[in-house]
Amino acid sequence: MLESLTLDGGQARLSEDAVAGLRARLLGGLVLASDSDYDAACKVWNGNVDRRPALIARCAEAADVQHAVTFAREHSLLLSVRGGGHSAPGYGVNDGGMVIDLTPMKQISVDPQSRTARVGGGVLWREFDAAAQVHGLATTGGTVSNTGVGGLTLGGGIGWLMGKHGATVDNLISAEVVTADGALVTASAAHNPDLFWALRGGGGNFGVVTSFEFRLHPVGQVVGGMLLYPLDQAGGMLRFYRDHAASLPDEAEVYAALLTAPEIGPVGALLMGYNGPVEEGLRVLAPWRNHGTPIADLVRPMSYSERQTLLDEPNAVHGLHRYWRSAFTEVLSDGLIDASLEAAGRFSSPLNALLFFYMHGAGTRVPATETAFSARAAQYDIDAIGCWSEPSESASHIAWVRGVWDRMEPHLQGRVYVNHIAVDDQPEKVRASFGDNYVRLRKVKAAYDPGNLFRMNSNIPPA
Numbered sequence: 001m002l003e004s005l006t007l008d009g010g011q012a013r014l015s016e017d018a019v020a021g022l023r024a025r026l027l028g029g030l031v032l033a034s035d036s037d038y039d040a041a042c043k044v045w046n047g048n049v050d051r052r053p054a055l056i057a058r059c060a061e062a063a064d065v066q067h068a069v070t071f072a073r074e075h076s077l078l079l080s081v082r083g084g085g086h087s088a089p090g091y092g093v094n095d096g097g098m099v100i101d102l103t104p105m106k107q108i109s110v111d112p113q114s115r116t117a118r119v120g121g122g123v124l125w126r127e128f129d130a131a132a133q134v135h136g137l138a139t140t141g142g143t144v145s146n147t148g149v150g151g152l153t154l155g156g157g158i159g160w161l162m163g164k165h166g167a168t169v170d171n172l173i174s175a176e177v178v179t180a181d182g183a184l185v186t187a188s189a190a191h192n193p194d195l196f197w198a199l200r201g202g203g204g205n206f207g208v209v210t211s212f213e214f215r216l217h218p219v220g221q222v223v224g225g226m227l228l229y230p231l232d233q234a235g236g237m238l239r240f241y242r243d244h245a246a247s248l249p250d251e252a253e254v255y256a257a258l259l260t261a262p263e264i265g266p267v268g269a270l271l272m273g274y275n276g277p278v279e280e281g282l283r284v285l286a287p288w289r290n291h292g293t294p295i296a297d298l299v300r301p302m303s304y305s306e307r308q309t310l311l312d313e314p315n316a317v318h319g320l321h322r323y324w325r326s327a328f329t330e331v332l333s334d335g336l337i338d339a340s341l342e343a344a345g346r347f348s349s350p351l352n353a354l355l356f357f358y359m360h361g362a363g364t365r366v367p368a369t370e371t372a373f374s375a376r377a378a379q380y381d382i383d384a385i386g387c388w389s390e391p392s393e394s395a396s397h398i399a400w401v402r403g404v405w406d407r408m409e410p411h412l413q414g415r416v417y418v419n420h421i422a423v424d425d426q427p428e429k430v431r432a433s434f435g436d437n438y439v440r441l442r443k444v445k446a447a448y449d450p451g452n453l454f455r456m457n458s459n460i461p462p463a
């Protein structure tokens with residue numbers, strides 16, 4: 001039985017009748033703490049997030065979302081929207097409020113003639129990729145397969161196809177959105193264009209997207225895989241990366257990492273992809289594969305779907321504990337490289353990693369104010385990730401990331417990819433991450449969510 005809820009330090013009471021009324025309206029169902037599936041329904045990708053909402057509204061269709069949004073607003077409930085549940089800070093779940101769980105919204109329809117797809121708000125990238133690849137099609141997703149289409153798209157979307165086909169938001173044609181007043185509206189170039197602009201990079205601030213319509217591209221066999229270098233060659237590897245990344249053609253992506261290889265220990269890695277004819281890709285990537293003396297060269301032709309899963313294990317699986325800091329830099333300075341190598345030499349866990357994602361090509365040629373996603377410069381997205389399995393060790397792993405970050409941050413710019421903003425990033429860094437779009441975003445927020453109902457995200461306060 002539900003008795004009371006603690007909300008933002010205050011108390012709100014929900015009557016049993018109100019809860020029963022909501023339950024009766026939801027096709028997907030309502031999960032309460034007394035239900036046997038409650039514990040499983042609270043879990044998100046980051047096992048270090050342990051929150052207990054009062055109500056989990058499982059939404060199977062747009063009308064469910066409308067009922068849940070209206071209920072949360074009318075009862076002043078803290079509201080989380082869960083797409084794939086993958087955000088590192090765990091925005092998809094909260095303590096004491098309501099979760100709108102879009103997991104049941106798995107509808108995917110692909111039209112190979114128009115090369116478009118419509119995708120439900122609870123779809124994961126591997127599910128979308130599988131449906132589109134039946135027709136030899138794909139659009140820009142992320143670098144692992146188990147992230148949600150929802151959160152990744154709303155923050156911008158960077159990944160293997162970005163150089164050739166732009167960021168994920170550059171391939172968004174329209175979205176169906178439940179706004180804070182409970183209305184279901186279309187956002188596109190023709191309908192609610194201000195909302196459409198804000199959705200493309202403004203995060204989950206503007207409403208619940210029940211379905212996304214995407215442009216697709218022919219994507220067949222690709223080149224993928226990685227080179228591994230001993231740690232004493234990793235400095236040279238990162239300098240080679242710095243010196244040559246800007247000359248990559250749009251079809252090619254190379255990311256660098258410092259991570260732990262099983263039975264070897266800390267290593268440097270160059271992760272590679274080519275999105276075009278395989279022979280051409282092997283030729284373009286040959287100079288990279290000839291650099292230094294790698295321990296292993298795992299680069300080869302493969303299906304697009306296989307490449308999308310290469311980085312899933314062991315680091316990106318559900319349930320491990322994580323803490324993550326991130327920022328952009330246009331320059332991989334010697335100071336940053338030295339600080340990174342020093343950090344890799346004393347990883348607190350074999351699942352820790354330092355990542356260097358070079359963003360270039362089509363996604364960086366779009367003007368920064370054309371969509372809310374403002375990270376349009378050719379630059380590196382730098383991530384320091386702590387990852388561990390033992391909950392009792394959390395403090396020491398979080399301290400490792402913070403210590404590493406203290407040494408790396410002076411070499412980085414004070415802004416971050418919106419989807420990588422940490423829960424303890426300072427407000428000025430959040431603001432800077434939206435760039436010159438921040439003022440306009442606040443105005444759109446005021447128009448569509450004046451009460452800041454959608455605030456479990458990289459939050460944009462209404463103007």
Ligand SMILES: Cc1cc2nc3c(=O)[nH]c(=O)nc-3n(C[C@H](O)[C@H](O)[C@H](O)COP(=O)(O)OP(=O)(O)OC[C@H]3O[C@@H](n4cnc5c(N)ncnc54)[C@H](O)[C@@H]3O)c2cc1C
Binds near residue numbers: 150158
């Ligand atoms: C291992 C890992 C790898 C990653 N790799 C990449 C990458 O390669 N490229 C990249 O761009 N990003 C990447 N990310 C970041 C990722 O894009 C974000 O974590 C994203 O928020 C995940 O979306 P989600 O729907 O799974 O998460 P959730 O936790 O469900 O949601 C994240 C945020 O989006 C909101 N949201 C989600 N769906 C909706 C919806 N339908 N309507 C309204 N709001 C919604 C939520 O309310 C929340 O604020 C990665 C993250 C991880 C953990």
